[in-house]
Each structure stands twice: as structure tokens, then as C-alpha cells.
Amino acid sequence: MGDIITAGVLVIGDEILSGRTKDKNIGFIADYLTNIGIDLKEVRIVADDEADIVAALNALRARYTYVFTTGGIGPTHDDITADSVAKAFGVGIDHRPEVVERFKERYKKPGELNEARLRMTRIPDGAELIQSATILAPGFRIGNVIVMAGVPSIMQAMMDIVAPTLRAGERMLSESVRGDCREGDIGTPLRAIAEAHPDTTIGSHPFLDENGKSNTRLVVRSRDQAKLTAAMDAVRAMLVGLKAAQ
């Protein structure tokens, strides 16, 4: 058995909390982490407020193997993630010379490399950059915290860069089956199956199907393929029995 690697996600941004922008990053990161064997355990969304960011970040980084943040690393006054991360870690923050050099290459017109743009070159002391030829304003990693952009395409590029550097967990395997039944019809036998298969997690997720009827998707998860198969077999047998009885 490999280690269990856990993660928290911290989404930073007033625009998500006001509803003006709909988050597209949480679902992407959740899928991504599941695929590389990291268990996402908690997500928080907080405003562009230093005290809120610091408190959430300190809670999450103490608790999980990794913390991924999105948002707040742009050039404007409401982009305070880098400063908040430095504060949470109790380290300084300054213009990182190698990033300033790249910005000088990119912004050559008079006045273009202004104070606002230079703000994006400020990186907490000791942090490693997350960058590529196509990412101008870098993300960074400090300790177990990975700081990424809020714009989905850039965040996704940063995930691809940072993922190979993460400790890989033993991957959570999962299988699902459409129940074609109402949750209430299977709750009692499903509980018995869940109790009889301790190293699995069995989820029951109601949805309205294409006919507008209450339906249920059953999901079995385990890190052990044999245990997963045994539990899934029991779930399928229960569904067959249910149909026969109807």
C-alpha cells in the first residue's frame, strides 16, 4: 500500500463569492487530483482579504499534504495572494530578479513595464517558480502550497507543470453503475453492502434522468481492485434482485 496523499484547494476572489464569475477551477482540479492519486479533502473559497486568505491557508496547509490556490496573482490592487502567502509563512516577499528579467524582455515599450506589471514579479522568499515559455506571470510553490493563476487556461498549464513534482499517491479506483431506481428503494440494502465492504467507499448520488424521473448513480471507490470488484458485484446483484422483485 502506498501513502495516502491529501490536498486542499483555496479559491481566492470576490468575483466568485458575488456570483459574477462562476468558478471553473474546482472541478478541474478535483478531476486532476483524483487522476494522479491525490485525495482532495476540502475546498474553501474566500474573498480578496488578507486576513481571510492567511487564516484559510494556514488551516489547510497544516492539515493536508498539499494546498492548491487559484486567483489573485495578477497586476491590480485586488491581487493580494502572493503577499498573503508570504504573510502566512512569515517570510519576506520581493521582486524576483529572473522574473523581472523576463518581464523586461517582454515589455520593451516606454512605460509598459510599470509598477502594476512589476507587481507580478513579487515572489515570496524561498518559493520555487511555476513557469514556462508561455506563462509570463509565474505561479510558485512554497512549502506544501502551490499558488496558481485564476484564469482557467493558465491554471491548467500550471497544474501540468507542477504535477510531476508531487508525491504520487496510490490511486483511488472507482466504478459506477446507473441504478435505474430511486435512492429510497436501495438505501437499506446499500447500507448493508457498505458495512460488509469496509475498505471501500460507496456513494449514492440522486439525479433526474432523461425522462425526468428520480434516478440514482452508485459509485464504489477503493484503492484495492479486488475489494472494489467485490463491492461492485454486491451492488449489481442488489440491483438485479430489486428489478426481479418489482
Place this chain on the structure above:
Amino acid sequence: MGDIITAGVLVIGDEILSGRTKDKNIGFIADYLTNIGIDLKEVRIVADDEADIVAALNALRARYTYVFTTGGIGPTHDDITADSVAKAFGVGIDHRPEVVERFKERYKKPGELNEARLRMTRIPDGAELIQSATILAPGFRIGNVIVMAGVPSIMQAMMDIVAPTLRAGERMLSESVRGDCREGDIGTPLRAIAEAHPDTTIGSHPFLDENGKSNTRLVVRSRDQAKLTAAMDAVRAMLVGLKAAQ
């Protein structure tokens, strides 16, 4: 000036954290609360785990005027929200007779009103039901916590029921303008405008426009229309000046 009414949201469900289900409730609730003058300050997503739910709920309910939860009130073994809420409040939980009566009306076939379905009639002591003719399994409110379904259509119906009972805040007003500029071009003057307009919040949100170019949406928020207008005028004047200089 009216009161500032704040809220937290707690989304409960393994399926969101695994990525299998993409949350659709956070954005809806964020819009809804903004429209009724309640400031959403924080969102958390946690697993179907009693200790995690209790800890998150206690943190949020101590901090905000209201807490809205979604998910985990169905009939299966992984639906533990009602029990977790009772535990967080230190109260008992039992089958609520009036809900059991409604279930008896609805499930008349032999065996249909099983243990699993009856599980949905368990309501923490002292909680008020959130129900209607079309909602069979009720949500509930206890103290400042509003417990709702995870299925979006049901959650939305519950929001409509509970909203008129909430203390209305003074509504946050907002206006936005498309900058047709890169964030880095306006960061410095925008900061000056933000500092000169203290009772407003000015956000700058980068996006890729229809031509694939970096663009910026500027959002000014305030509870005071005159202050909002003054700040927005300053933002527009800055944008006009920027274009004239180019």
C-alpha cells in the same frame, strides 16, 4: 445604512471532491444572496464525514449571519448531514411526526416506506422545516443554519421558500465595464482610484476575449449609489485617457 448581513456556504459531498459531480449550487447561491443583499463571505466543500462537517459548520455559523448547506440529506448511508448538524448544535434528532405522516401518504405500497426513506424524516430537535407541496424530503433551519438538498432543482426551490424569512441586508450595488485593455496597463491608476474611493470595492477581472486577447472587466461595488457612480466615472475616465494615450 442598513445592517450588513453575511453568509457562508457549506457544500457537503464526496462526489464533488472526487470531481465526479460538478457543483452547480455555489454559483446559484452566490447570485441569489447578492440579489437579496446578503454578502457571501466564504464557501467550504467537505466530504461526507461527520467530524469534517461538524468542524466546518461550527466555524461558519459562529462567523456569519447565516450558513447555507447543500447535500447529504437523502436516504442512503452516506447522507449524514442532519445527524452532523444535530451534533454541531448539541441537540437530539428524531423522526419528525408531521414528516412521517406525509411520507405515509406518499409511500403506500408494502415495503415502500422502508428504513432508508424514513431516514429522511429525521430532523434535529427544534429545527423548522423547509418544505412545500412539491418537496417531499424537507430541508430545515436550525439557529442560523439552513440545510438544503444537493439536487439543484430542489435546492433552488428551498432557497425560494427560505429567502423571505431572512433578514434583508442593504443591497450591494454594482456596475461593470469592459476595459478593452490588459490588466497590467491599468493596475497603477486603478489602485489610485480604489484608494480615492474608500466606500467602494473595485475589482479587476482578466479574461480572454472573443479575439483571444487578454482583456479586463472592471467591477465597482458599493452600497451607496452616489459613491458607486463617482468611482465608476473615475474608472471610465481612466479608460478614455488610456485609449487617447495609445
